[in-house]
Amino acid sequence: MVEQLRSATMSVLVENESGVLARVIGLFSGRGYNIDSLTVAPVERDGSKSRITIVTQGTEMVIEQIKAQLDRLVPVYKVLDLTEGPHLSRELALIKVLGTGEKRAEALRLADAFRARVIDATTESFTFELTGATDKLDAFLDLMRPVGLAEVARTGVAAIARGVKTIG
Amino acid sequence: MDGTIQSAELMNSGAEAILRALKAQGVDVIFGYPGGAVLPIYDAIFQQNEIRHILVRHEQAAVHAAEGYARSTGKVGCVLVTSGPGATNAVTGLVDALMDSIPLVCLTGQVPTHLIGNDAFQEADTTGITRQATKHNYLVKRSEDLVRVIHEAFHVARTGRPGPVVVDLPKDILIAPAPYREPSGTPHRSYRPRTEPDPKRIEEAVHLLKRSTRPIVYAGGGIINAGPEASRLLTEFVRMTGFPITNTLMGLGSFPASDDQFIGMLGMHGTYEANLAMHGCDVMLNLGARFDDRITGRLSDFSPGSKKIHADIDPANINKSVVVDVAIVGDALATLKALIAAWKADATPQDRPALAQWWQQIDVWRAKESLRYTQKRDPGSIIKPQYAIEQLFKATRGRETFVSTEVGQHQMWAAQYFKFDKPNHWMTSGGLGTMGYGLPAAMGVQVAHPDALVIDIAGEASILMNIQEMGTLAQYRLPVKIFILNNKYMGMVRQWQELLHGSRYSQSYSEALPDFVKLAESFHAVGLRAEKVEDLDRVIAEMLAVDRPVIADICVDEKENVFPMIPSGAPHNEMLLGPEHGPEKNRGVSGAGLALV
Numbered sequence: 001m002v003e004q005l006r007s008a009t010m011s012v013l014v015e016n017e018s019g020v021l022a023r024v025i026g027l028f029s030g031r032g033y034n035i036d037s038l039t040v041a042p043v044e045r046d047g048s049k050s051r052i053t054i055v056t057q058g059t060e061m062v063i064e065q066i067k068a069q070l071d072r073l074v075p076v077y078k079v080l081d082l083t084e085g086p087h088l089s090r091e092l093a094l095i096k097v098l099g100t101g102e103k104r105a106e107a108l109r110l111a112d113a114f115r116a117r118v119i120d121a122t123t124e125s126f127t128f129e130l131t132g133a134t135d136k137l138d139a140f141l142d143l144m145r146p147v148g149l150a151e152v153a154r155t156g157v158a159a160i161a162r163g164v165k166t167i168g
Numbered sequence: 169m170d171g172t173i174q175s176a177e178l179m180n181s182g183a184e185a186i187l188r189a190l191k192a193q194g195v196d197v198i199f200g201y202p203g204g205a206v207l208p209i210y211d212a213i214f215q216q217n218e219i220r221h222i223l224v225r226h227e228q229a230a231v232h233a234a235e236g237y238a239r240s241t242g243k244v245g246c247v248l249v250t251s252g253p254g255a256t257n258a259v260t261g262l263v264d265a266l267m268d269s270i271p272l273v274c275l276t277g278q279v280p281t282h283l284i285g286n287d288a289f290q291e292a293d294t295t296g297i298t299r300q301a302t303k304h305n306y307l308v309k310r311s312e313d314l315v316r317v318i319h320e321a322f323h324v325a326r327t328g329r330p331g332p333v334v335v336d337l338p339k340d341i342l343i344a345p346a347p348y349r350e351p352s353g354t355p356h357r358s359y360r361p362r363t364e365p366d367p368k369r370i371e372e373a374v375h376l377l378k379r380s381t382r383p384i385v386y387a388g389g390g391i392i393n394a395g396p397e398a399s400r401l402l403t404e405f406v407r408m409t410g411f412p413i414t415n416t417l418m419g420l421g422s423f424p425a426s427d428d429q430f431i432g433m434l435g436m437h438g439t440y441e442a443n444l445a446m447h448g449c450d451v452m453l454n455l456g457a458r459f460d461d462r463i464t465g466r467l468s469d470f471s472p473g474s475k476k477i478h479a480d481i482d483p484a485n486i487n488k489s490v491v492v493d494v495a496i497v498g499d500a501l502a503t504l505k506a507l508i509a510a511w512k513a514d515a516t517p518q519d520r521p522a523l524a525q526w527w528q529q530i531d532v533w534r535a536k537e538s539l540r541y542t543q544k545r546d547p548g549s550i551i552k553p554q555y556a557i558e559q560l561f562k563a564t565r566g567r568e569t570f571v572s573t574e575v576g577q578h579q580m581w582a583a584q585y586f587k588f589d590k591p592n593h594w595m596t597s598g599g600l601g602t603m604g605y606g607l608p609a610a611m612g613v614q615v616a617h618p619d620a621l622v623i624d625i626a627g628e629a630s631i632l633m634n635i636q637e638m639g640t641l642a643q644y645r646l647p648v649k650i651f652i653l654n655n656k657y658m659g660m661v662r663q664w665q666e667l668l669h670g671s672r673y674s675q676s677y678s679e680a681l682p683d684f685v686k687l688a689e690s691f692h693a694v695g696l697r698a699e700k701v702e703d704l705d706r707v708i709a710e711m712l713a714v715d716r717p718v719i720a721d722i723c724v725d726e727k728e729n730v731f732p733m734i735p736s737g738a739p740h741n742e743m744l745l746g747p748e749h750g751p752e753k754n755r756g757v758s759g760a761g762l763a764l765v
Contacts, residue, residue, distance in 0.1 A: 014358070015358050018307070019295060019296075019299065019305075022299060023299060026299055026300050027300075061487060064487055065487070065488055068483045071483065071484075072328075072329075072361075072483070072484050073304075074303070074324055074356075074359045075358050075359075077357075077358045
């Protein structure tokens with residue numbers, strides 16, 4: 001019986017206190033779960049709560065385990081597996097491309113097609129800003145490789161449920 | 169637990185505020201060891217009389233002692249250690265308590281806040297080190313948080329699935345004045361464990377149980393943690409239903425072992441009848457146990473034909489290794505109450521003839537007498553370890569007796585041959601398997617129950633891991649009895665080497681042992697020794713008659729193994745029985761099994 005692996009995007013609402021991220025990461029490393037992407041930032045006006053978005057992989061049983069394990073951490077308010085329903089997920093990348101001549105022009109054309117914004121330019125470089133789903137960013141980076149991709153910084157995934165559903 | 173609604177009273181120092189909070193939390197004894205970073209707390213302890221401090225000889229022992237105290241009283245154990253090595257020495261005890269769900273609060277000293285991160289003298293990143301070793305931990309950085317954190321630590325330790333909580337206390341916080349507030353009772357912001365079971369799940373469980381033909385109840389440490397009333401209700405439920413019941417190592421005492429419906433401990437060294445009943449049942453009711461690998465054996469063959477009901481306070485325990493049909497999240501006491509009520513309310517008659525047939529089958533397995541052994545009685549005969557435990561048990565019947573153990577063969581023999589009829593009388597390191605647990609745990613039990621008989625059933629190797637605590641026994645006149653089954657080997661290691669590694673006894677012989685009689689005497693205790701079968705009863709009687717700490721060195725058969733045994737990676741119906749049951753067919757152990765522990 002080979003169980004199917006699936007990807008899961010989880011939102012974890014936590015008390016914004018020292019060590020809380022270490023607790024979450026330590027749980028993943030200690031129990032051998034994957035982290036494909038992780039983002040965290042305060043989301044309440046007073047800074048008292050943070051939202052962690054984790055993209056992970058596992059069998060259905062392991063994903064259930066991850067949710068239960070996260071939920072029992074003392075500073076965790078809520079765990080939501082967004083992949084259980086329709087949801088939106090986005091990440092942002094800053095992409096530096098080096099080159100001159102035709103390659104440089106090609107990079108700019110492709111960027112335009114992907115609606116990447118030029119946020120910095122020199123005669124030998126462009127830095128693009130691109131927001132989108134992970135696969136869109138991956139596709140763009142694949143296209144940039146032959147035209148001088150030199151460096152990339154990605155934020156990791158932020159995600160939210162579609163419609164009226166909220167984490168609270 | 170936030171406490172802001174009450175007016176605060178300013179205390180002269182953080183240390184005084186802590187002691188007041190501990191008193192409010194019902195702490196009457198602290199197990200600890202002083203050092204530079206916690207001197208202000210020791211000073212505050214010196215100036216009061218309500219909380220007693222027991223000075224251990226090593227911080228690991230302080231935690232095990234607090235575990236023994238907690239397990240025998242149902243209260244939260246309290247530990248106090250200094251920064252750096254004080255905290256790191258406590259880590260083994262913390263993980264032990266985490267694995268066995270024992271409620272503890274461990275206060276650790278820390279260097280002053282302005283020195284944190286500076287590699288200061290006796291600095292360690294205690295919250296970093298203990299994050300995965302505790303249920304939760306705190307570093308107090310502001311005096312106004314101090315008392316709230318202490319109250320919260322006790323709340324987190326005792327509620328939900330209990331566990332150890334560390335509060336790391338920088339020295340400047342201990343010295344500066346701090347506001348004191350009583351615990352507020354306001355629910356915690358994010359931590360709200362579920363304790364009441366879902367009535368629908370209870371109904372589903374009763375539906376399955378009423379229609380079962382080969383049921384079994386499998387009860388674990390969760391029953392003990394839920395308090396003695398849970399054990400009473402478990403007994404009521406099992407008697408009401410007529411079901412057979414087995415206990416995990418942690419659950420022993422939650423149902424009277426002397427009752428006919430008890431079919432013994434299950435798992436790797438469980439009885440033949442318990443394991444085969446688990447294998448062959450049609451409905452399994454797991455109450456407060458967690459399908460540990462020592463219980464399940466090979467997962468793919470674990471109780472293949474049964475519907476499984478799992479009640480646990482920790483949702484993370486459910487469907488972790490074994491997929492169940494009905495999951496009940498809740499406290500064991502609340503769950504048992506609900507089960508009993510639902511059982512009475514459901515008019516479906518039980519299939520009594522089927523149950524009677526199931527009992528007939530179990531009796532056939534019982535007749536195998538899987539715990540049988542032969543003790544030669546003629547003078548000069550070597551003592552069998554099983555016999556030593558049985559004689560000890562007989563000699564202590566009728567007395568309020570608490571038993572702790574170290575880890576290894578002696579632990580399994582104690583679990584098999586010492587019968588517990590009441591909860592909270594059996595203290596053993598189940599999850600972590602910590603050698604050196606038993607002596608300090610017994611110490612903690614004896615502190616909580618000064619007039620009771622407290623016995624640490626030990627091995628000669630384990631006992632040396634915390635032998636320094638003999639000093640603590642002497643200082644506080646704690647009359648703990650240490651009953652060493654001395655086979656001159658790390659017996660369980662030797663057993664595995666015999667069965668799995670071609671009898672190559674690599675590093676498992678206890679070379680250069682001390683003379684335990686003289687060792688006892690040097691620590692102001694009584695030392696006794698039994699070398700032959702005719703010595704045994706006399707030594708036990710002498711040991712029990714003395715109102716002082718005793719080491720009884722019982723020289724037992726060096727080659728005895730613990731049976732029955734389900735080798736790692738084998739299913740329940742492939743159990744090895746002992747030499748009493750004829751020469752064992754050499755099945756060998758699979759490659760996969762060899763890699764397991």
